[in-house]
């Protein structure tokens with residue numbers, strides 16, 4: 452027997468996709484010996500990204516998670532405070548709430564966009580009002596690149612005078628009514644982790660119109676060192692800043708963001724067309740009044756479908772193709788199961804999406820042949 456099995460070319464869920472100019476910015480850093488700390492690439496990446504999204508300023512940080520942590524500190528979240536957060540998300544959205552010893556309260560999704568349900572949010576606020584303890588912040592996630600229903604969410608949060616932190620880690624470049632995600636709340640955060648729409652190998656940014664608070668975040672994230680000759684610390688510090696090399700990758704990546712969004716949309720449309728006659732498959736709905744960045748193309752299967760999400764994931768895996776489950780909602784996670792969760796009706800929408808959904812390979816490097824390969828395997832399961 453010949454045990455050398457030729458492996459088919461791997462198709463990724465979403466992998467780093469360099470544009471070409473990244474190395475020039477890195478070389479610039481080498482040539483000027485601005486390897487670390489901070490430096491021109493960091494300053495320029497902050498300026499270029501905040502200009503792009505339409506925010507007054509930004510702070511480059513070591514991760515999107517660090518950016519959420521700093522945003523929570525910036526709005527003044529302290530021990531015992533409540534923070535509302537979308538349940539259907541990656542754990543990094545809410546872990547920083549625990550870092551500050553605050554208490555997360557999870558909000559269910561709406562069917563229309565899979566994002567935070569404004570009506571469930573309202574329900575949580577009514578409960579909080581009765582308890583005489585309003586949240587210090589609401590973390591709204593723009594899932595898989597699609598903006599949440601910001602008009603309604605803003606209206607509710609403004610009514611209670613509670614600031615919004617937008618977790619736009621997955622939605623860089625997405626637009627809700629002519630405005631970029633990340634610029635609706637008091638603070639917005641982006642991630643440049645390896646599988647995001649653009650990547651710096653790892654990193655994040657906090658954006659805001661409040662330049663004074665951003666200055667404070669710069670201070671905290673560089674160890675909170677006071678302006679003295681010796682090392683003087685009046686506050687707790689963090690080592691959260693981005694290196695000048697990493698920021699150089701980000702500057703190059705920002706130049707191809709629009710191209711990436713276009714390609715991701717092509718992928719979404721490709722699947723939509725390819726599965727339109729399979730009644731058991733629905734694409735993640737994209738609302739008419741918003742523009743997704745289509746970071747990941749996701750589908751749900753009818754509850755009664757004989758084929759389950761795992762069947763598809765395994766069938767693809769056998770062919771060296773990467774797909775994955777929808778984020779498991781935070782209120783279902785063993786670590787978070789004892790925290791409060793608000794949903795509208797009997798059934799939790801986020802649970803349903805988790806149980807019936809999956810993320811399809813959405814790599815911006817995918818060719819037409821790659822897409823054909825994926826579609827063929829999935830279609831065969833339904834025949």
Ligand SMILES: *Cc1c(COP(=O)(O)O)cnc(C)c1O
Pocket residue numbers: 513514515516517540541543544592618620621641642643644653654655
């Ligand atoms: C990736 C991600 C984060 C965390 O970003 P990191 O840069 O990996 O720390 C936060 N929230 C969501 C929704 C994400 O997808």
